[in-house]
Amino acid sequence: MIHGLNYDEQDPNYMLLNKIFKIIDSRSTDNILARNGFKRIKRFKTAVKTIFLSSFFENDVSFTVNELFNKSKLVEGLNF
Secondary structure: OOOOOOOOOOOHHHHHHHHHHHHHOOHHHHHHHHHOOOOOHHHHHHHHHHHHHHHHOOOOHHHHHHHHHHOHHHHHHOOO
16 A cells, blocks of 8 residues: 655654755756756756655655645645
8 A cells, every 4th residue: 555645844754855855956966967968957856856755755656746746735845
């Protein structure tokens, strides 16, 4: 049975994800990606964050995408 992704600021898993996603969203990451030839940096970072979230909670990517579409609190909490 697959459990839904319910965002909670006090959950250690989501606290760790927020720290990781802050690094992904940093300006230095943008510079590194641009230097290596990535054109659509925002789209690439969204894809990386989605794949990271899905592997972190051991869910399918399609399930994670559906959860992101259906739960605005999850999107706002993780800065998608």
